Amino acid sequence: MKKTKVLFAGHDLKFARIIMDNLASKPTYEIRTDEWTGHNTHDEEKSNECLNWADVIVCEWGLGNAVWYSQNKKPHQRLFVRMHLQERDTMYPFSFNLDNIDKIIAISPYVYEEFYRVFRFPREKMTMIYNVVDTGHLNKPKVEDAQYHLGIIGICPQRKRLDLAVDMLEKLWQEDNRYKLYVKGKMPQEYPWVWNKDEERAYYEEIFARIDNAPWKDAVIFEGFGDVSEWLSKVGIILSTSDFESFHLSPSEGMASGAYPVILNWDGSDTIYPKQYIYSSVEESVASVLQFNSLEKEQQKEVVVKAKTYVNNRFSVEAITTEWDKLISKSSLQLNY
The missing domain is CATH 3.40.50.2000 (Glycogen Phosphorylase B;)
Incomplete structure (x- = not known):
């Protein structure tokens, strides 16, 4: 079975760690991380290596990481950007290449509506998956x-x-x-x-x-x-x-x-x-x-x-990672066509 290569990229991955670990435990996924040193600072050589490796990219936080990956993503790849609330008060989302982003994931209904209100992301590009609790x-x-x-x-x-x-x-x-x-x-x-x-x-x-x-x-x-x-x-x-x-x-x-x-x-x-x-x-x-x-x-x-x-x-690991599995599995099917 060919594994889907999923990359998580961002400066602070603590809220995504449980999701990453759970997906890594499944036989269908291979997980890597591109850990940035700040909102807009990273090892570009490493990021390019990760980019060339990945089938699916998950930007944890919609900051400089999401700007860079949305501007560099390859046509066959799928890109998801998970956003919390901090991003609302930054300019980074205005620099996203939305054409290269498959889904913007908000962690609550209120956050979903705030990002729509402030950035007017197309609703068809948006979804909501709650945070996960172990x-x-x-x-x-x-x-x-x-x-x-x-x-x-x-x-x-x-x-x-x-x-x-x-x-x-x-x-x-x-x-x-x-x-x-x-x-x-x-x-x-x-x-x-x-x-x-x-x-x-x-x-x-x-x-x-x-x-x-x-x-x-x-x-x-x-x-x-x-x-x-x-x-x-x-x-x-x-x-x-x-x-x-x-x-x-x-x-x-x-x-x-x-x-x-x-x-x-x-x-x-x-x-x-x-x-x-x-x-x-x-x-x-x-x-x-x-x-x-x-x-x-x-x-x-x-x-x-x-x-x-x-x-x-x-919010349990089982409930939330099922949602992530559905999202990534759907994108993986698209990658095969």
């Missing part, structure tokens, strides 16, 4: 009292709104001092592009000072960057407090682990997550947590199982 890897037993443990994954930059997560903790801790806030990810000092901006640094310094001077300061636990599966075993309430997101994996990862999701209403959140988990304010969010923790254990279990099932059905 639900099996995240499904671990919870520690005792996890239902009192809030969790937030990623607090940089400022738009992630750590302050709102802290607001929630403060109000909940005043009701019951068993509540804690676990913070997963790098600190702002570890990102020069964040810490060197006066406004960003002032924002974090104010929050850290607030925590240090609070009676609940020991209830905020900062933990470093790394695998979230073990970390989520102690988190019973997963937070999404951002001003805006393209998809935001954190709520779905938390739901897959058996955590109750609390999502502040960023644009497009209701096109990805059920409305019963989306709230318009800190006060509503706090009330939802208190209401959840007023339930009997069996009732709580029913709630989190329902959330877990939602993620398994829509």
Whole structure:
């Protein structure tokens, strides 16, 4: 059997890694990567080697990588560009050679419509495939009292709104001092592009000072960057407090682990997550947590199982890679004619 050679190209492949690994495990595909050093910087000699090798090219992010491949793709090849949201605020998509792009893949319905609104991509060139969540890897037993443990994954930059997560903790801790806030990810000092901006640094310094001077300061636990599966075993309430997101994996990862999701209403959140988990304010969010923790254990279990099932059905490795397999298989059939 002739394998389809699929190339993934881009500066940041972490969101595509699960898709790549799953396709590589199938006997019908051979996978390679062209990892760029920035939005528009790469080893052109290597990119040309990869270009000459590939049957199908997937540009992860629609930045300089998608410009280069859309301008250099060969007639017999198929090119897909997977776009998140960051690209909306760049000029790169205006330089795409759309004639050489077979599909532009948006990761949520909101992102799909945003890219149509801003760039007016032809709708026949567009499709939507959600981000993927490794639900099996995240499904671990919870520690005792996890239902009192809030969790937030990623607090940089400022738009992630750590302050709102802290607001929630403060109000909940005043009701019951068993509540804690676990913070997963790098600190702002570890990102020069964040810490060197006066406004960003002032924002974090104010929050850290607030925590240090609070009676609940020991209830905020900062933990470093790394695998979230073990970390989520102690988190019973997963937070999404951002001003805006393209998809935001954190709520779905938390739901897959058996955590109750609390999502502040960023644009497009209701096109990805059920409305019963989306709230318009800190006060509503706090009330939802208190209401959840007023339930009997069996009732709580029913709630989190329902959330877990939602993620398994829509974002699991099996569900999403089936969509990718269909897309690439269809293009592979076209390559044979």
